[in-house]
Amino acid sequence: MPIKKGIFMNKAQFIAVLMPHFNDSKKDATHAVDIVFDSVTRAVSKGDEVNIAGFGKFKKVHKKARTARNPFTGDPVKVKAKSVPRFVAGKELKEIINGDRKQDAAPKPAVAAPKKAAAKKAPKKAAKKVAKKAPKKAAKKVAKKAPKKAVKKAVKKRR
Numbered sequence: 001m002p003i004k005k006g007i008f009m010n011k012a013q014f015i016a017v018l019m020p021h022f023n024d025s026k027k028d029a030t031h032a033v034d035i036v037f038d039s040v041t042r043a044v045s046k047g048d049e050v051n052i053a054g055f056g057k058f059k060k061v062h063k064k065a066r067t068a069r070n071p072f073t074g075d076p077v078k079v080k081a082k083s084v085p086r087f088v089a090g091k092e093l094k095e096i097i098n099g100d101r102k103q104d105a106a107p108k109p110a111v112a113a114p115k116k117a118a119a120k121k122a123p124k125k126a127a128k129k130v131a132k133k134a135p136k137k138a139a140k141k142v143a144k145k146a147p148k149k150a151v152k153k154a155v156k157k158r159r
Contacts, residue, residue, distance in 0.1 A: 020109035044085050054092035061086045 009017075015029045022028040040058055043050050050058040065081040095101035 021107070023110075052090070054090050056090040056093055057088045059086055059088070060084075 011033065015026065015033055018029040018032065019026055022032065040050050044058050044060050047060050049060075060083050062083050063081060066079050068077050068079050069075070070077050089097075092101065096103050
């Protein structure tokens with residue numbers, strides 16, 4: 001799914017980009033993305049730094065309490081101390097974005113492994129059972145309906 005210039009990539013688009021690497025399984029790609037986001041969130045909320053070499057660093061920053069100004073009235077407003085997440089881009093990411101370095105080719109999706117033969121036999125057996133039962137059920141339905149139709153036609157002819 002291509003991303004248009006000037007448009008942000010959301011989580012669904014990110015998952016769509018990863019799906020070919022998970023044998024086109026949206027469930028597996030979503031699970032992988034959720035695990036990564038959850039791991040980063042938990043580590044940063046504890047105060048740990050998550051450093052991904054070449055990409056960047058996620059960290060927790062504490063902001064002190066301060067006095068700010070209301071932009072409409074100009075009155076001073078007290079702002080409480082709080083912690084916020086911060087991302088600092090790594091050297092390689094900065095160089096690629098600035099055009100100082102060429103980005104490597106995107107990794108190719110893994111080739112799908114052939115499915116096991118045992119998994120294919122089960123549906124065939126089930127299909128054969130259904131095929132054997134289907135004519136019997138259809139014949140019974142036709143047999144039940146046939147006398148009723150014949151009676152209705154005979155009644156119509158008499159009138």
